[in-house]
Amino acid sequence: MKVIAINGSPRKSWNTAALLRKALEGAESAGAETELVHLYDLNYQGCTSCFACKRKNSPFIGHCAIKDNLTDVLERILDCDALLLGSPIYFGNLTGEMLSFLERFLFSNIAYEKDHRTVFQGKLTSGFIYTMNVPEDLMQQYNYEFVFEHYREILQRFGGTSEIVISNDTYQFDDYSKYDASMFDEAHKAQVKAEQFPVDLKNAFDMGVRLAAKQG
Numbered sequence: 001m002k003v004i005a006i007n008g009s010p011r012k013s014w015n016t017a018a019l020l021r022k023a024l025e026g027a028e029s030a031g032a033e034t035e036l037v038h039l040y041d042l043n044y045q046g047c048t049s050c051f052a053c054k055r056k057n058s059p060f061i062g063h064c065a066i067k068d069n070l071t072d073v074l075e076r077i078l079d080c081d082a083l084l085l086g087s088p089i090y091f092g093n094l095t096g097e098m099l100s101f102l103e104r105f106l107f108s109n110i111a112y113e114k115d116h117r118t119v120f121q122g123k124l125t126s127g128f129i130y131t132m133n134v135p136e137d138l139m140q141q142y143n144y145e146f147v148f149e150h151y152r153e154i155l156q157r158f159g160g161t162s163e164i165v166i167s168n169d170t171y172q173f174d175d176y177s178k179y180d181a182s183m184f185d186e187a188h189k190a191q192v193k194a195e196q197f198p199v200d201l202k203n204a205f206d207m208g209v210r211l212a213a214k215q216g
Contacts, residue, residue, distance in 0.1 A: 002080040003027040003034045003212055006073075008087035008098030010040045015131040015170045015197070019204040020086040023127065023165075026208025027082065037073055039097040044070035046100035053108040062119045064108040074105055082125045082160075082211040085151075088170075089132035092142055106154055118157045125160030125214050127207045128152065133184075135169040160214070163207050167200040168192075 005024050009016035017038075024034040045068065052058055052065035064074055077083055087098040094102070109120045128151060132139065139145070148164050155162040171193040173179050176186040 001030075001032045001082075001212060003032045003082045003084060003208070004073075004077055004080045005034065005036045005084035005086065006098075006101060007036060007038045007040075008085065008095045008101065009131070010095070010097075012038055015167060016086040016088050016129060019129045019131065019165065019167060019200060020084060022201045023084050023129065023204040023208035023211075026205035026210075027084075027212035028208075029205075030209050030212035032082070032208075032212040035076070039101055042069035042073070044068040044100065044104075047103035047107050054112060060108070062109055062121070064104045066104065070101065070104055074108070077105065077124075078120075078122075080124070082127070082214070083155075084127050084129070084208070084211070086129040086131070089130060089134075089144060089147075092144060093147060102151070110154070110157065120158050123159035124155075125162070125211050126155045126158070127163040127165065127211050128155070129165045129167070129204060129207075131167045131170050133170055133172055136166075139166070139168060163211065165200065165203050165207055167197065169196070171197070 003024065005020045007017050007020055011017060020036060024036060027034055045066070048066060050065055052060040053063065064071065085098070087094040109118055111117055111119050128148065130148060152162045152164060169189070169192045171189045173181070176184065
């Protein structure tokens with residue numbers, strides 16, 4: 001049983017990465033072998049519309065034809081049992097690195113055929129962790145859930161369930177006094193970090209357990 005986590009945040013030890021690591025801990029507790037990939041460590045680009053993955057009799061059906069640092073990661077994902085994704089929300093969407101990764105991973109496996117929507121032959125369960133500075137009420141006001149459900153629907157085309165963990169109102173800086181950020185109440189942020197973030201970590205851990213258990 002193999003679980004791969006993809007960190008779409010530029011930071012390797014902050015909110016998104018911490019939640020992904022906790023989810024992997026949950027998967028490991030259920031017996032999974034795990035791997036964590038930091039996208040910002042890799043040199044790659046998004047989909048170039050070469051359509052090699054859509055050509056008839058192409059050797060790249062189900063595989064991205066671009067050769068760069070992402071190539072081996074995409075191939076390892078095709079052989080894993082569960083995929084964990086994590087991204088902070090920037091301007092109401094995923095980070096650019098995560099979007100470029102998803103272009104490459106999703107497009108090469110999504111079919112243009114009338115009778116089937118994917119060329120993926122296995123069953124891949126998934127979980128997506130979203131972190132954001134905005135509190136829950138603003139998240140709902142801005143309709144961020146549309147983005148979350150959009151990617152859940154696409155990921156479920158890989159034959160497995162897809163879960164979501166959301167962490168709102170996150171603590172952004174190690175020291176707020178060093179930044180021009182007067183619109184934020186540091187005391188409130190610290191309280192959320194102390195009281196809610198441990199709950200978010202537990203939710204991520206439990207998701208990791210469930211995703212691994214579904215493959216056991």
